[in-house]
Amino acid sequence: MDYILQTQKLCKQYGKFKALNELTINVPKGSIYGMVGRNGAGKTTLIRIITGLNNATSGEFSLFGVKNNDGKILEVRRKTGAVVETPSLHPEMSAKDNLIQQTKALGISDEKLDDILKLVGLANTGKKKAKNFSLGMRQRLGIAFSLVGDPEFLILDEPINGLDPQGIIEVREMLMRLNKEKGITILISSHILDELARLATHYGFIEQGHVIKEMSAEELEKACRTALHVNVNNTAMLSEVLDGMGAEYRVYSVNEADIFTPMQVTPLVLALNEKNCFVNSMSERHESLESYFMGLVGGVRNV
Numbered sequence: 001m002d003y004i005l006q007t008q009k010l011c012k013q014y015g016k017f018k019a020l021n022e023l024t025i026n027v028p029k030g031s032i033y034g035m036v037g038r039n040g041a042g043k044t045t046l047i048r049i050i051t052g053l054n055n056a057t058s059g060e061f062s063l064f065g066v067k068n069n070d071g072k073i074l075e076v077r078r079k080t081g082a083v084v085e086t087p088s089l090h091p092e093m094s095a096k097d098n099l100i101q102q103t104k105a106l107g108i109s110d111e112k113l114d115d116i117l118k119l120v121g122l123a124n125t126g127k128k129k130a131k132n133f134s135l136g137m138r139q140r141l142g143i144a145f146s147l148v149g150d151p152e153f154l155i156l157d158e159p160i161n162g163l164d165p166q167g168i169i170e171v172r173e174m175l176m177r178l179n180k181e182k183g184i185t186i187l188i189s190s191h192i193l194d195e196l197a198r199l200a201t202h203y204g205f206i207e208q209g210h211v212i213k214e215m216s217a218e219e220l221e222k223a224c225r226t227a228l229h230v231n232v233n234n235t236a237m238l239s240e241v242l243d244g245m246g247a248e249y250r251v252y253s254v255n256e257a258d259i260f261t262p263m264q265v266t267p268l269v270l271a272l273n274e275k276n277c278f279v280n281s282m283s284e285r286h287e288s289l290e291s292y293f294m295g296l297v298g299g300v301r302n303v
């Protein structure tokens with residue numbers, strides 16, 4: 001398999017604190033690679049190192065097969081576009097004029113700007129000023145900035161944070177277009193796991209600066225189990241009953257839990273009722289990315 005990005009035991013230390021702890025990640029060419037991790041897991045730190053905004057303390061990475069200590073790294077970085085922080089737009093300018101400024105700053109031709117505006121769904125914004133754009137439009141304009149250099153690899157840190165449902169759909173469709181039509185490999189970090197699950201072809205699960213698992217979307221699909229999802233008046237009581245049965249389960253809130261051990265529903269309901277635990281609803285469901293992730297990082301009980 002061809003990889004656009006591979007890291008090898010990458011470490012980043014701030015004093016004694018290890019923001020990255022031997023992080024090894026492999027981003028296949030052509031993939032949409034979802035980086036999943038809690039706040040502070042190290043996602044932004046990794047992105048800043050790859051994009052050259054920061055240096056690693058130890059370890060190495062290769063981008064397009066070029067090692068980070070090779071002089072050619074600057075050259076291959078030009079094939080990479082990144083949106084790490086909210087890009088600074090010119091509020092009084094239209095989308096196209098904003099992009100023209102960007103081409104001037106980079107000293108490159110502006111002949112592809114109409115295509116880029118089309119790709120990011122901003123072709124019809126005419127003279128509308130950026131200050132009057134919705135957050136989703138601004139986000140897409142930010143991504144358009146990173147497309148000006150015609151990248152083969154796009155790195156996006158939380159690109160759908162703060163967007164409303166419509167904005168999320170627009171960004172999702174745009175990313176899929178960039179991946180499918182232009183063949184751009186995309187590395188994306190997001191907290192919105194349901195959304196990531198609609199996009200990603202590969203995943204890296206990061207915890208405390210370390211990749212604890214990497215897998216393809218197909219492997220994730222296989223790994224996610226079928227669960228009996230229950231809504232009860234009191235999951236503490238549910239836990240007591242399930243512990244007594246030696247069952248495997250995961251509690252999400254005072255009302256919701258998934259039970260993974262196959263079991264007869266009637267005896268379970270009767271055992272719960274005896275403990276004054278009443279079932280509001282029950283349904284079979286496939287484990288979600290969020291649930292799988294919670295299981296991996298051990299933020300839950302008895303799994």
Ligand code: ATP
Nearest residue numbers: 014017018019037038039040041042043044045046
């Ligand atoms: P989030 O999802 O909240 O953005 P993240 O996974 O992107 O989190 P990072 O921003 O990479 O996490 O931060 C990883 C850890 O490194 C955090 O505990 C953060 O506080 C710490 N950290 C980041 N930059 C510095 C710094 N300059 N000095 C000290 N600690 C830092």
